[in-house]
């Protein structure tokens with residue numbers, strides 16, 4: 001079974017947790033967009049009604065508008081009932097690396113405002129420790145980004161400025177740069193996240209710690225739905 005089919009299965013499974021009257025976070029990336037399209041389909045057919053979406057990126061917003069999904073903002077609705085979003089890596093504790101699509105800051109703002117954060121992936125995203133296959137995206141303001149690069153290297157990362165189109169650096173929806181930081185397998189993602197947040201000029205990083213409540217992964221063997229075990 002190809003990855004797109006698996007992503008579609010995970011996205012559709014997650015949509016069953018959306019109920020009428022809910023405010024719904026609409027994630028970014030190819031898997032989350034499949035969920036957005038499925039939500040649009042459910043609304044169109046009348047299988048779902050009366051929801052409001054909050055998109056995590058300008059691209060998702062455009063897609064949701066084209067599908068006729070009613071939208072709102074965090075100013076009008078500061079608490080989101082359910083968000084469906086993708087991830088680049090998921091570890092056994094449901095900690096994540098996100099930001100492959102560059103939307104990590106808005107995704108994290110939406111995730112921290114969300115009661116139920118459902119992550120949808122195909123099985124290729126499941127890793128033992130974070131950092132096994134993916135670099136940690138770090139969003140930095142363009143001013144002084146070279147000094148952030150040196151700082152990130154001092155923490156042990158191999159750092160690459162994410163390229164955009166026409167040979168220019170990639171720009172996030174906020175107009176910032178992304179430094180993709182390959183730390184290799186990360187022993188303590190929470191501690192690394194704290195060190196990254198302390199640095200002025202770093203806007204946000206792609207380590208999502210304690211935010212996912214549910215993870216739905218699809219493989220040829222079927223759907224796996226895991227929920228976060230409450231900490232003692």
Ligand code: 5RP
Nearest residue numbers: 029030031086099100101103
């Ligand atoms: C965007 C993200 C995406 O959710 C993540 O990159 C996964 O994308 P895809 O579903 O296309 O594999 O974090 O910033």
